Amino acid sequence: MLKFIGCMMQLIISPGKGWVDVAAVGESPQQLATSGFYPLLGITACSAFLPRIYDNNLTLPVLIESAVVTFVSYFIAYFLASALMSATIGKVSTDNPGDKKINTFILYNLSILALITLIRNCLPMELSLVQFMPLFVLVIMWAGRQYLNIAEGNIPSFLLLCALFILLPPYLVGYIFKLLMPI
Numbered sequence: 001m002l003k004f005i006g007c008m009m010q011l012i013i014s015p016g017k018g019w020v021d022v023a024a025v026g027e028s029p030q031q032l033a034t035s036g037f038y039p040l041l042g043i044t045a046c047s048a049f050l051p052r053i054y055d056n057n058l059t060l061p062v063l064i065e066s067a068v069v070t071f072v073s074y075f076i077a078y079f080l081a082s083a084l085m086s087a088t089i090g091k092v093s094t095d096n097p098g099d100k101k102i103n104t105f106i107l108y109n110l111s112i113l114a115l116i117t118l119i120r121n122c123l124p125m126e127l128s129l130v131q132f133m134p135l136f137v138l139v140i141m142w143a144g145r146q147y148l149n150i151a152e153g154n155i156p157s158f159l160l161l162c163a164l165f166i167l168l169p170p171y172l173v174g175y176i177f178k179l180l181m182p183i
Contacts, residue, residue, distance in 0.1 A: 003027065004036030008111055015143030022104060023147060029103035037078070037107050037114075044114045045071035047121035054124040069177045074114050077169035081106045084165040092154035092161065097147075105144055109166050112137050117170075137167060 003025055011018030048067035052058050085102050116133045123130065141162040142155070150158045 001035045001039065004032055004111075008036070008108060008115070011108055011140050011143075012112065015140045016146075018140070019144045019147040022108060027104070029100060029107055032104060032107050033078075037111055040111055040114050040118075041071050041074050044074070044118045044121070047118045050121050051124075065178075065181050069174050069181070070117060072177065073170045073174035074110055076173050077166075078106060078110055080169050080173075081110070081166045085161065088161055088165075089148065092150055092158045094149045094151045097149050101148060105141075105148060106166055109137055109141060109144075109162070110170065112140060113167070113170055134167060138163060141166070 004027075007018060007022050007025060010021050045067040048070050049063050052063055082099075082103050085106060086099055089102055090096050113134060116130065116137075119133075120130050138159060142159060145155055145158060148158075
């Protein structure tokens with residue numbers, strides 16, 4: 001877990017060097033998921049209860065719903081992004097980076113999005129800076145272009161794929177679940 005947190009912090013502080021560190025560590029996506037991503041999702045889901053400190057109008061069923069939707073949104077987004085990126089990465093990459101690198105790339109980017117959600121849940125008010133933080137994840141994705149061997153001419157297409165397949169799904173799945181929930 002410490003390697004996962006260290007690499008994630010390095011990606012936030014210096015995205016280019018962070019991807020070099022991720023490549024050097026070389027952990028399998030399954031190990032990253034079990035030792036870092038899933039526990040982070042659990043902590044992020046539990047943070048959905050923190051707004052109750054600031055807002056007495058939030059009921060327990062609403063907080064439980066929010067926690068479940070948070071966890072499930074990121075969980076589904078990982079598998080959806082993995083399938084979609086694996087199917088399309090060959091169109092923008094000079095050589096197929098393989099499922100290990102693709103899934104590692106997705107896990108770290110979704111982890112940073114989950115960290116942003118955790119921060120948002122801890123704050124007593126909506127801050128513009130926090131609302132725009134997911135756009136910084138695009139910078140981290142852009143820095144990961146060398147990690148995935150993306151051809152220079154395909155960088156805009158790669159970023160579009162990343163935005164559609166990694167950045168958007170957690171929010172879209174969460175929105176759909178909130179529409180379907182009776183509370």
